[in-house]
Amino acid sequence: MKLTFLGAARNVTGSRTMVETGGSRILIDCGYFQERKFQDRNWDEFPVPPSSIDVVLLTHAHLDHTGLLPRLVAQGFKGKILGTHATCDIAAIILRDSARLQQEDVRQKQKRHQREGRAPKHPYRALYDPDDAEDAIQQFSPVEFQRPVEIVPGVSAVWYEAGHILGAASIRLEVTEGAANKSILFSGDVGRKDMPLIRDPVTPHGADTLVMESTYGDRDHDSEVAIADQLAKVINETHEAGGNLVIPSFAVERAQDILYHFTRLLRAKKIPPTLVFLDSPMAVRVTEVFKRHESLFDAKSRAMLNQGEHPCDFPGLKMARTREQSKAINQIKGTICVIAGSGMCTGGRIKHHLLANIARPESTILFVGYQAEGTLGRHILRKPDEVRIHGQMLPVKARIAQIQGFSGHADRGELRRWLDGLDPKPSRIFLNHGEEGVAKGFAEALTKDYGIETLAPEYQSEIDL
Ligand SMILES: [Zn+2]
Structure with a gap:
């Protein structure tokens, strides 16, 4: 062999x-x-x-x-x-x-x-x-x-x-x-x-x-409890500042993990009601696959299903499939959260949301996944003074946050x-x-x-x- x-x-x-x-x-x-x-x-x-x-x-x-x-x-x-x-x-x-x-x-x-x-x-x-x-x-x-x-x-x-x-x-x-x-x-x-x-x-x-x-x-990673607490803190602080929360995310698993945490934090009233956009046709499709394979869920999530609540769905969650739906997100006033791909900001709709938010001190860019060397995500994590997105130089004024333990x-x-x-x-x-x-x-x-x-x-x- x-x-x-x-x-x-x-x-x-x-x-x-x-x-x-x-x-x-x-x-x-x-x-x-x-x-x-x-x-x-x-x-x-x-x-x-x-x-x-x-x-x-x-x-x-x-x-x-x-x-x-x-x-x-x-x-x-x-x-x-x-x-x-x-x-x-x-x-x-x-x-x-x-x-x-x-x-x-x-x-x-x-x-x-x-x-x-x-x-x-x-x-x-x-x-x-x-x-x-x-x-x-x-x-x-x-x-x-x-x-x-x-x-x-x-x-x-x-x-x-x-x-x-x-x-x-x-x-x-x-x-x-x-x-x-x-x-x-x-x-x-x-x-x-x-x-x-x-x-x-x-x-x-x-x-x-x-x-x-x-x-x-x-x-070694942080524990899941620490993740929920960190996420609640970032969401609450972004609400207080009056900006948007932009989360670059992989479409598979990580996006659903975030929706799961939102569901539980909202249920426990640890965060205010928030409009959350899953702005990724791929993540939307993968979330549908999750719903088809609920038998593979763990006991905690199956218990939520038995109580008639989905572990990654909540009032205020919007699925943006089309380009028009995606563009409309940046017209909304007040704090919203956008989860979009690609996870390392190398392409996709996340770039438009970074463009709209990275120069706003009241907004937060939250990284929840691995950022490989050489990617825009890794570059932003280093908090440079300015960054080029879609050919435009923008000052980096938004808060740059990271939660590690999501791995x-x-x-x-x-x-x-x-x-x-x-x-x-x-x-x-x-x-x-x-x-x-x-x-x-x-x-x-x-x-x-x-x-x-x-x-x-x-x-x-x-x-x-
Ligand atoms: Zn893998």
């Missing part, structure tokens, strides 16, 4: 790992590289012909785990793409959105290059188009949690609740190679206990080899507890999905504390098991 790390190897996006065994090729996730310095890798040839891959297994729907599927399919992959039902539903929304953004990016780039007289590094062609995305979606084949599926001869797979986003899973493979049995567990993105809406991660059956994420292998990723203590629960313990651990320094540091710590050989493999490294 051979493992090849084709992404999220000493970086946090582009998750893609190939397992080769008994003449079969299995790909675990097929993610898009989002960090600017690694984006060229999205254009690289696949290291093996896509037609030679038998099956793709998805841990969850996030773009950095699914975003290269349309390209894989366009280049000849004909097999099934297996993921839980909610993963398939959310991934379909994400891939359609991504294809649209890829095309939009090409148009913008072409315009910019013509204006600046620059030559392109890549052809003016989208990485993939909406038809490619539809073709990939056609190959989705939903699976149930905790029910073994034979994916290729001699290999069965089980999906375990990972508590990261709706539908997210750890995947365990059991492989028969001749007389030998081997097992390998992919943690996927590990979530956290007591996250809004979704269930806690469950402990999968242990395996000989573990491939584990390490996003927050170097830090959908386990912190280092939680990753260790997840690892502690595994039985049997792995004999080798490979850390992926973490920035280089973080992954290496965490690997060293685990090797020392657990006595288990732990490595942070490089991009494209191959390991014989």
Whole structure:
């Protein structure tokens, strides 16, 4: 059996790992590289012909785990793409959105290059188009949690609740190679206990080899109580100042988490009634998927449903689908809250709301998600004197706030507890999905504390098991 790390190897996006065994090729996730310095890798040839891959297994729907599927399919992959039902539903929304953004990016780039007289590094062609995305979606084949599926001869797979986003899973493979049995567990993105809406991660059956994420292998998060209190404080202070609250948010999970906190804070009367706009067609669609998969909610949220209240819906919540609805938001007087994408302010409707609010001292820009290096969000977080948005230089006068603990990723203590629960313990651990320094540091710590050989493999490294 051979493992090849084709992404999220000493970086946090582009998750893609190939397992080769008994003449079969299995790909675990097929993610898009989002960090600017690694984006060229999205254009690289696949290291093996896509037609030679038998099956793709998805841990969850996030773009950095699914975003290269349309390209894989366009280049000849004909097999099934297996993921839980909610993963398939959310991934379909994400891939359609991504294809649209890829095309939009090409148009913008072409315009910019013509204006600046620059030559392109890549052809003016989208990485993939909406038809490619539809073709990939056609190959989705939903699976149930905790029910073994034979994916290729001699290999069965089980999906375990990972508590990261709706539908997210750890995947365990059991492989028969001749007389030998081997097992390998992919943690996927590990979530956290007591996250809004979704269930806690469950402990999968242990395996000989573990491939584990390490996003927050170097830090600890705030607790959920602290998050609700911090959010209430920001909302109340913005009301007092008389400005707007602008929240850049990812469309998947984070937007629903915020709606959940609003619902509970309003119910507990910890914040005044507030008009909240979910200004993202994608987040609106994902919220609808959440409503279709209420069976995956945790006990607290199911109890709210039983009392006739939805855990992420409340009076005052408006869904902005059209461009006109979005533009009308900035005409409203008085304090409102806008939740819009993209989560790192790299594009989308959030830019219009930043434009309208960033120079207003009474408004607040609240960051609730990870802001990668090189993004507008990270830049604003540093509180520069001025910032360029849609070609306009604006003074940064609004309050810039951040709530850290919203993360959908386990912190280092939680990753260790997840690892502690595994039985049997792995004999080798490979850390992926973490920035280089973080992954290496965490690997060293685990090797020392657990006595288990732990490595942070490089991009494209191959390991014989
Ligand atoms: Zn994820």
